[in-house]
Amino acid sequence: MRTAFGRALGRMPSVAALPIGPALLVAALLPATAVVAKALAPTSVHAAEHEPSAVERLLAKVPSDPSVLINVPYQDLPASPDFVNLGKRSTKALERCLADNVDADARARCAIVLEALADRRALATLQAALDDWEPLVRYRVVKALGAVPDKSSVARLIALYLRKDEEPRVRAAVVGVLGKISDQRVVTLLRAELVKTPDGGDLRPALFDALWQLRHLLARDTLIDDTRKALGSDSDSLVLSATLAAAELGSPRHVAALEKLIDHPSVEIRNKAVYALGRVGDKTATKALLATLPKVRDSRMLNNIAFALERLDKQSFYVEIAKTVEHKQAVIRLNAAFVLGDVRHAEGLRLLEKALGDPSDFVRTSAVAAMGKLALSGDELARALAALAPLANSASVPLREEAIYALHRLTPGGSPDRIYSGLYAGLDPRKYHAAIRRAALALGDAGDARVRGYLLNCLLGYSCSVAEVGPYFTKHTDEVASGRMLLGWARGREGLAKVVATLRPSGTLPVAMSALRDAWASPESQETLTSLQILANLGDSSAQELIVARAATDRTLPRVWSLVAAGRLGYADAPAKLVQELEVIAAEGLGDFVRAAATIEEPTVRASLDAALEQKSEDADLQIAIAAAAIRLAWNPDRAIFRFLAGLASPDGFERALAERYLAKNNDRRVTWLLRRALAREGSIDVKDRLRAALDERS
Amino acid sequence: MRREPTLFCAAVLFALSGCAARASGGPAVLGRDRPVGAEVFRAELAMVLDLEPEARCEESFDLRIYRDPRVELVRWDEQRGECAGRAVTIRYYAERLPSAELVLVVGKLVRKAHVAGSPQ
Numbered sequence: 001m002r003t004a005f006g007r008a009l010g011r012m013p014s015v016a017a018l019p020i021g022p023a024l025l026v027a028a029l030l031p032a033t034a035v036v037a038k039a040l041a042p043t044s045v046h047a048a049e050h051e052p053s054a055v056e057r058l059l060a061k062v063p064s065d066p067s068v069l070i071n072v073p074y075q076d077l078p079a080s081p082d083f084v085n086l087g088k089r090s091t092k093a094l095e096r097c098l099a100d101n102v103d104a105d106a107r108a109r110c111a112i113v114l115e116a117l118a119d120r121r122a123l124a125t126l127q128a129a130l131d132d133w134e135p136l137v138r139y140r141v142v143k144a145l146g147a148v149p150d151k152s153s154v155a156r157l158i159a160l161y162l163r164k165d166e167e168p169r170v171r172a173a174v175v176g177v178l179g180k181i182s183d184q185r186v187v188t189l190l191r192a193e194l195v196k197t198p199d200g201g202d203l204r205p206a207l208f209d210a211l212w213q214l215r216h217l218l219a220r221d222t223l224i225d226d227t228r229k230a231l232g233s234d235s236d237s238l239v240l241s242a243t244l245a246a247a248e249l250g251s252p253r254h255v256a257a258l259e260k261l262i263d264h265p266s267v268e269i270r271n272k273a274v275y276a277l278g279r280v281g282d283k284t285a286t287k288a289l290l291a292t293l294p295k296v297r298d299s300r301m302l303n304n305i306a307f308a309l310e311r312l313d314k315q316s317f318y319v320e321i322a323k324t325v326e327h328k329q330a331v332i333r334l335n336a337a338f339v340l341g342d343v344r345h346a347e348g349l350r351l352l353e354k355a356l357g358d359p360s361d362f363v364r365t366s367a368v369a370a371m372g373k374l375a376l377s378g379d380e381l382a383r384a385l386a387a388l389a390p391l392a393n394s395a396s397v398p399l400r401e402e403a404i405y406a407l408h409r410l411t412p413g414g415s416p417d418r419i420y421s422g423l424y425a426g427l428d429p430r431k432y433h434a435a436i437r438r439a440a441l442a443l444g445d446a447g448d449a450r451v452r453g454y455l456l457n458c459l460l461g462y463s464c465s466v467a468e469v470g471p472y473f474t475k476h477t478d479e480v481a482s483g484r485m486l487l488g489w490a491r492g493r494e495g496l497a498k499v500v501a502t503l504r505p506s507g508t509l510p511v512a513m514s515a516l517r518d519a520w521a522s523p524e525s526q527e528t529l530t531s532l533q534i535l536a537n538l539g540d541s542s543a544q545e546l547i548v549a550r551a552a553t554d555r556t557l558p559r560v561w562s563l564v565a566a567g568r569l570g571y572a573d574a575p576a577k578l579v580q581e582l583e584v585i586a587a588e589g590l591g592d593f594v595r596a597a598a599t600i601e602e603p604t605v606r607a608s609l610d611a612a613l614e615q616k617s618e619d620a621d622l623q624i625a626i627a628a629a630a631i632r633l634a635w636n637p638d639r640a641i642f643r644f645l646a647g648l649a650s651p652d653g654f655e656r657a658l659a660e661r662y663l664a665k666n667n668d669r670r671v672t673w674l675l676r677r678a679l680a681r682e683g684s685i686d687v688k689d690r691l692r693a694a695l696d697e698r699s
Numbered sequence: 700m701r702r703e704p705t706l707f708c709a710a711v712l713f714a715l716s717g718c719a720a721r722a723s724g725g726p727a728v729l730g731r732d733r734p735v736g737a738e739v740f741r742a743e744l745a746m747v748l749d750l751e752p753e754a755r756c757e758e759s760f761d762l763r764i765y766r767d768p769r770v771e772l773v774r775w776d777e778q779r780g781e782c783a784g785r786a787v788t789i790r791y792y793a794e795r796l797p798s799a800e801l802v803l804v805v806g807k808l809v810r811k812a813h814v815a816g817s818p819q
Binding site: 344674 | 730731732733734749752753754755756758761762763765766768772773774782784810
């Protein structure tokens with residue numbers, strides 16, 4: 001007999017429907033009883049001792065002996081990740097390797113690692129190595145110089161680019177690096193090269209991309225003119241880059257060139273051209289866009305057209321779309337309804353009401369879905385609800401489905417009961433599995449307890465992702481679900497770590513400590529990293545000793561995560577050690593460092609790091625500076641945003657690009673609001689463009 | 700008592716410019732968003748707004764209201780993508796912007812606005 005609780009759990013009778021949380025938890029722990037006992041015992045983790053290999057002995061000498069790599073052939077070199085793991089402690093040895101090792105492959109390898117490290121101390125060595133005899137080494141050296149862009153490299157890089165005997169890939173790499181160095185000599189070269197007829201490899205797309213990176217150094221008119229010329233180019237790659245540029249610049253002087261691209265054979269270029277026309281917002285493009293509508297074959301293009309038309313001429317748009325809604329071909333009527341929904345204006349209601357009477361179910365379904373997207377209020381909302389209500393009982397399941405979701409969206413407070421009875425409970429699971437799943441997810445979003453069991457099974461059965469279902473269980477907690485998620489994580493479903501860390505079901509501490517011990521021989525494994533995150537979130541200082549022991553690993557990533565976790569649990573040395581790590585970590589690892597440090601929630605730990613990070617955020621090494629700022633942005637967006645605004649307005653294009661990259665990685669809504677405030681108050685047109693692009697990326 | 704004329708004029712001009720800035724409430728001279736010291740007094744006002752129905756109604760409202768430098772932050776509810784019945788909390792510099800004026804400023808940017816908890 002099912003319990004009342006079990007009935008409430010919904011349509012999937014299962015163990016989840018029974019109140020057996022504690023039993024489950026015990027079951028989860030039973031197979032690992034010995035491990036649990038070990039976890040509860042005093043810390044005693046011992047890695048197996050072994051005789052270090054030749055490579056390990058070599059690696060151990062790298063930080064202290066700059067000459068250690070000079071006579072090591074390529075095949076005897078440690079792997080690149082092992083060098084990178086040492087961070088900037090290996091710079092000197094790598095420099096000597098690049099300068100003095102006679103094996104070209106070894107020199108190339110050392111240059112690759114120097115690129116990953118991005119240590120400015122290696123600049124002079126890298127610049128000298130541009131004269132290396134081997135093209136492969138020169139190519140790698142150029143790329144490494146791109147990681148530490150500096151004006152002192154410009155003359156040598158330009159000289160290399162202009163050599164007639166240089167290989168095309170080296171010249172292309174030089175162009176890419178020059179685009180990172182804000183220098184007028186570079187701008188002059190790039191503009192001159194861009195108008196030349198290509199001989200051999202066509203570098204114009206790379207030249208344009210590099211010039212675009214330096215757009216803050218160009219007069220607006222010059223930039224617009226160069227982009228207009230690129231839009232008319234015979235190179236598809238160049239045209240594509242130019243359409244992206246045109247979208248950001250928003251100049252009416254690009255409209256004619258963009259209109260010609262609406263019918264371009266490349267689907268990418270067509271879409272980007274339409275998008276750019278929308279961004280330009282010039283009414284003259286309306287006719288060309290509307291003429292395209294009947295020819296559209298894919299929904300992305302439709303989206304872009306809707307986006308563009310919304311910004312252009314609303315009045316003529318509705319005159320033209322009214323004709324399209326009555327077109328003799330159903331697929332065009334369907335597309336027109338789709339566009340009306342995407343535009344979202346209430347003016348579309350009248351036309352969509354008409355489309356609800358269409359003989360084609362496809363058109364009617366599209367019209368229903370579109371109606372659900374409209375921004376309506378008052379009488380118009382009442383009209384839409386009245387028109388949709390009868391369709392919620394339609395015999396056509398797709399039509400019924402869209403009508404129910406449209407009603408749910410338009411009804412103030414939603415209408416979950418309609419989704420429950422009309423779709424979730426009202427459809428045959430054997431025939432309508434996908435529709436029921438969608439209904440359950442929608443009900444989950446609405447916080448409906450009736451789908452708890454379904455969602456739990458869906459998640460644990462790999463039919464729903466953690467991203468889809470996790471938020472439901474963190475909002476609506478219960479011990480049964482939490483225990484099963486802990487079990488799932490312990491069995492290797494690492495994606496559940498975040499949910500487990502948030503829910504903290506009873507029993508998590510010994511299980512997570514056991515997992516950390518279990519993975520001791522694999523410090524970089526997901527098991528180790530997620531255990532550390534979970535233990536840090538639990539806030540139980542009894543795990544501190546074990547985590548501090550883990551922080552003694554020679555692998556950088558788990559060491560950083562261990563220090564973060566130990567610091568969160570009260571280990572007083574952690575903040576200073578983390579700052580030391582920031583100084584030596586390879587630039588390639590800075591993103592991971594930021595991700596780890598951003599998880600620190602404890603105000604005291606933040607406070608003990610904040611002054612050092614604020615100082616670091618002005619470091620001459622821009623990669624370190626913006627990484628430090630990114631941690632502060634995660635902790636306190638209101639204060640840290642100004643470092644990013646300064647970065648976006650920097651005279652150095654590389655700093656602008658770094659600021660853009662870290663802003664894009666931060667998904668906090670508060671950052672979005674602060675970016676809007678910055679855009680509203682920004683005076684520089686170039687910075688405005690970048691802020692606009694950053695916001696578009698987030699929407 | 701004789702006042703020092705230059706100082707007096709400067710004081711009057713300063714006061715007038717302050718009054719004008721306070722009264723205008725309009726768009727600020729565009730430069731760059733700058734931090735405002737912690738010593739400046741902030742207050743918060745919770746409102747429910749019916750925004751102009753358009754594709755990016757929330758962003759559009761933000762871009763307009765933030766032109767007033769006396770508004771520090773608009774915090775939105777979770778109803779992303781919706782334009783009607785949006786709950787917001789507006790943090791503002793209370794010594795520069797009286798709450799009654801803030802209500803007027805907001806009212807000009809939306810279809811309908813009322814202070815949360817007050818009769819509609």
